[in-house]
Amino acid sequence: xxxxxxxxxxxxxxxxxxxxxxxxxxxxxxxxxxxxxxxxxxxxxxxxxxxxxxxxxxxxxxxxxxxxxx
Amino acid sequence: xxxxxxxxxxxxxxxxxxxxxxxxxxxxxxxxxxxxxxxxxxxxxxxxxxxxxxxxxxxxxxxxxxxxxxxxxxxxxxxxxxxxxxxxxxxxxxxxxxxxxxxxxxxxxxxxxxxxxxxxxxxxxxxxxxxxxxxxxxxxxxxxxxxxxxxxxxxxxxxxxxxxxxxxxxxxxxxxxxxxxxxxxxxxxxxxxxxxxxxxxxxxxxxxxx
Numbered sequence: 001x002x003x004x005x006x007x008x009x010x011x012x013x014x015x016x017x018x019x020x021x022x023x024x025x026x027x028x029x030x031x032x033x034x035x036x037x038x039x040x041x042x043x044x045x046x047x048x049x050x051x052x053x054x055x056x057x058x059x060x061x062x063x064x065x066x067x068x069x070x
Numbered sequence: 071x072x073x074x075x076x077x078x079x080x081x082x083x084x085x086x087x088x089x090x091x092x093x094x095x096x097x098x099x100x101x102x103x104x105x106x107x108x109x110x111x112x113x114x115x116x117x118x119x120x121x122x123x124x125x126x127x128x129x130x131x132x133x134x135x136x137x138x139x140x141x142x143x144x145x146x147x148x149x150x151x152x153x154x155x156x157x158x159x160x161x162x163x164x165x166x167x168x169x170x171x172x173x174x175x176x177x178x179x180x181x182x183x184x185x186x187x188x189x190x191x192x193x194x195x196x197x198x199x200x201x202x203x204x205x206x207x208x209x210x211x212x213x214x215x216x217x218x219x220x221x222x223x224x225x226x227x228x229x230x231x232x233x234x235x236x237x238x239x240x241x242x243x244x245x246x247x248x249x250x251x252x253x254x255x256x257x258x259x260x261x262x263x264x265x266x267x268x269x270x271x272x273x274x275x276x277x278x279x280x
Contacts, residue, residue: 007091051108
């Protein structure tokens with residue numbers, strides 16, 4: 001399921017970005033800010049963009065039946 | 071504390087989407103997915119970014135770069151003719167944000183321009199050539215001094231500020247710098263640091279702050 005992989009990859013990027021951002025909060029140094037912005041922020045932004053792409057490109061029939069049906 | 075909590079919450083919700091992607095593919099799960107993978111990460115990241123920006127105002131943050139070390143030491147010079155030392159040691163600026171208090175510009179976009187300058191400093195720190203001695207981009211503007219001193223009795227009644235009839239007006243118009251020779255010329259005299267005494271009482275607190 002390609003669509004699953006895309007969604008999981010987006011979520012993975014977001015989680016990695018957020019974890020990096022969390023790690024930088026404990027360090028008061030310009031390097032921490034660089035890591036926050038250009039590593040954590042960029043990874044998270046890539047994940048969000050990928051998620052938005054997944055949202056607009058997916059077709060309704062890709063919804064798994066066991067989830068869509070009551 | 072709030073940014074840490076927000077980031078932890080965002081990690082948990084995004085983590086749920088990572089391990090159970092089916093949850094966010096239909097029905098109410100779509101809304102949850104949007105919150106978990108878009109709204110929460112952005113909000114948490116904004117809160118963390120604000121915390122970073124606030125932290126960047128701290129004296130310890132400014133002095134954490136090697137090139138600024140001597141400027142930090144100059145705050146402890148035991149000679150109150152040195153303007154930064156006098157302000158730092160007498161709490162005329164908050165010690166925890168001493169650098170920022172004097173080196174931001176008190177204008178509408180002063181904070182923003184200080185942050186942009188900070189980004190430029192980061193670029194120089196990692197990708198550029200670090201100068202042996204740092205210098206201001208533009209001559210120090212009296213506006214930054216007058217932000218606190220204007221209308222203060224000590225400033226208004228000092229005889230030197232009325233030496234000539236136009237002196238005060240020239241100070242206010244930034245035509246006569248507060249840092250002019252013969253006025254308050256000693257600022258961050260880092261070349262003479264080793265010859266100058268250090269105010270002993272300031273040292274323990276400063277070390278603790280760093």
